[in-house]
Amino acid sequence: MVEVVILGTGNVAFHIFQTFSEAKNIRVIQVYNHKKVSLKSFSKLIDTTTNIHNLKPADFYLLALKDDVISEIAQQLNNHKGIILHTSGAIGLNALQSATNFGVFYPLQSFSKNNTVDFTEIPICIEANSTENLEKIKSLALEISTDVREIDSEQRKALHVAAVFVNNFSNHLYSIGAEICDDHGIDFSILKPLITETALKIKNLKPREAQTGPALRNDQKTIETHLALLPNKHKHIYNLITQSIQDLHGKKL
Amino acid sequence: MVEVVILGTGNVAFHIFQTFSEAKNIRVIQVYNHKKVSLKSFSKLIDTTTNIHNLKPADFYLLALKDDVISEIAQQLNNHKGIILHTSGAIGLNALQSATNFGVFYPLQSFSKNNTVDFTEIPICIEANSTENLEKIKSLALEISTDVREIDSEQRKALHVAAVFVNNFSNHLYSIGAEICDDHGIDFSILKPLITETALKIKNLKPREAQTGPALRNDQKTIETHLALLPNKHKHIYNLITQSIQDLHGKKL
Numbered sequence: 278m279v280e281v282v283i284l285g286t287g288n289v290a291f292h293i294f295q296t297f298s299e300a301k302n303i304r305v306i307q308v309y310n311h312k313k314v315s316l317k318s319f320s321k322l323i324d325t326t327t328n329i330h331n332l333k334p335a336d337f338y339l340l341a342l343k344d345d346v347i348s349e350i351a352q353q354l355n356n357h358k359g360i361i362l363h364t365s366g367a368i369g370l371n372a373l374q375s376a377t378n379f380g381v382f383y384p385l386q387s388f389s390k391n392n393t394v395d396f397t398e399i400p401i402c403i404e405a406n407s408t409e410n411l412e413k414i415k416s417l418a419l420e421i422s423t424d425v426r427e428i429d430s431e432q433r434k435a436l437h438v439a440a441v442f443v444n445n446f447s448n449h450l451y452s453i454g455a456e457i458c459d460d461h462g463i464d465f466s467i468l469k470p471l472i473t474e475t476a477l478k479i480k481n482l483k484p485r486e487a488q489t490g491p492a493l494r495n496d497q498k499t500i501e502t503h504l505a506l507l508p509n510k511h512k513h514i515y516n517l518i519t520q521s522i523q524d525l526h527g528k529k530l
Numbered sequence: 531m532v533e534v535v536i537l538g539t540g541n542v543a544f545h546i547f548q549t550f551s552e553a554k555n556i557r558v559i560q561v562y563n564h565k566k567v568s569l570k571s572f573s574k575l576i577d578t579t580t581n582i583h584n585l586k587p588a589d590f591y592l593l594a595l596k597d598d599v600i601s602e603i604a605q606q607l608n609n610h611k612g613i614i615l616h617t618s619g620a621i622g623l624n625a626l627q628s629a630t631n632f633g634v635f636y637p638l639q640s641f642s643k644n645n646t647v648d649f650t651e652i653p654i655c656i657e658a659n660s661t662e663n664l665e666k667i668k669s670l671a672l673e674i675s676t677d678v679r680e681i682d683s684e685q686r687k688a689l690h691v692a693a694v695f696v697n698n699f700s701n702h703l704y705s706i707g708a709e710i711c712d713d714h715g716i717d718f719s720i721l722k723p724l725i726t727e728t729a730l731k732i733k734n735l736k737p738r739e740a741q742t743g744p745a746l747r748n749d750q751k752t753i754e755t756h757l758a759l760l761p762n763k764h765k766h767i768y769n770l771i772t773q774s775i776q777d778l779h780g781k782k783l
Contacts, residue, residue: 367752367755385720386723386724386727387742389735400723402720426720432715434755435711436716436721439711439721441756441768443721444728445745445746447703448728448732449745449774450695450700451695452738454737455738457688457692458688458689461688461689462685463688463689463692467638467677467679467689468693468696470638470652471638471696472729473730474640475700475701475729476726476729479725484702484708485705485708487642488698488705489642489698490697498597499620502687506687506691511695514774515691515694518702521702521763521764
């Protein structure tokens with residue numbers, strides 16, 4: 278049984294708290310946040326503290342915090358022997374170098390408060406300051422996920438950018454789709470099966486092979502009809518992605 | 531039992547042929563293409579013809595053809611009493627007005643040759659030149675799908691643009707994600723659970739509410755780190771979608 282203190286109360290902290298609490302060999306023993314109000318939903322379930330000097334001895338201190346405070350908080354945990362972990366895609370391992378034992382525990386998923394998350398298939402990207410710590414972090418990660426991968430800081434940064442494209446940016450394209458539907462009195466739900474199919478298709482096909490549409494076909498007539506129908510604010514995105522598709526697939530505009 | 535002649539042998543024709551063949555009350559009686567070689571995979575299963583003047587009498591003539599030949603082919607079907615249908619998102623109902631009975635049968639989905647498709651939940655957008663024909667088309671559509679919606683030509687055009695955003699453009703963002711992974715020695719499969727979750731999340735949340743990421747948080751430091759890591763060709767897309775997210779959510783760059 279390993280004992281974990283979680284620092285932070287945001288979406289990542291919340292979901293990791295939940296999955297750790299259900300794991301057989303993990304015991305969350307404390308949750309920290311500097312604001313008492315943020316601890317409200319945890320305080321009925323677990324010991325909480327707003328005082329960083331009152332953290333309990335533990336095997337792991339999981340910093341599920343905003344990127345810009347990770348290094349600073351880590352420095353205040355100098356005296357702890359447990360492994361200090363952060364959960365950020367964008368922050369290097371060396372942000373924790375003031376500690377003795379440290380590593381990264383980055384679950385590659387987008388967390389929202391109101392969504393239940395099954396961690397079993399979520400890739401956990403791990404990194405550590407020593408082989409011994411890496412093994413310990415791996416064991417921790419395998420308690421909740423079947424997909425644990427060693428990813429170094431440079432790769433993790435690249436992965437974080439890639440995640441922005443496939444997650445944040447795709448979701449924004451869904452928002453634009455919803456806006457176009459609203460503007461024309463169409464129920465957005467009509468697009469949901471297409472959105473699902475688009476995502477599921479790349480389970481078996483490379484995205485490049487799955488590409489379809491007027492940009493790929495270089496169907497200028499349809500492209501012009503689409504541009505005529507779009508408000509200016511969306512024309513630029515339409516043009517730029519159309520051109521990017523044609524560049525990737527070697528078509529001429 | 532209604533009888534259908536399918537004109538065209540592309541992905542849409544192929545998948546509609548398959549689902550119609552399995553439907554209880556539909557009988558596909560003939561497939562037409564002007565090229566004999568294109569009919570090869572159909573000719574063992576069904577009567578085929580390359581001669582448009584040899585089409586059999588049928589209740590429906592389904593034109594699953596390239597947009598730019600729909601009107602021309604429809605004109606050659608003047609003497610048929612069956613309902614002439616096209617399957618295009620981009621073409622208006624009036625492209626078929628040379629016929630007596632006509633309408634639109636637009637399945638809102640992206641079809642690839644090597645993907646099996648379950649039509650049950652695919653929205654079928656229908657339109658017709660008369661209430662009577664609309665009812666007949668509706669009955670046909672309900673044979674294969676539970677989601678049949680009356681959508682007029684203007685709405686269908688808007689829907690087609692929205693579909694380009696959520697399907698073609700999202701898929702291209704997956705391609706960019708895959709490219710970034712390749713460039714950094716990361717197996718693209720690591721992004722697949724995130725892609726699936728991103729698509730599934732909007733079943734319960736509006737895309738606008740599901741938005742997360744550095745653009746939404748106006749996290750300049752992360753945005754700059756991402757831009758520094760990206761090749762020039764992807765910087766423009768990153769910047770433009772970041773700005774579009776901030777415009778939609780009322781953040782300032």
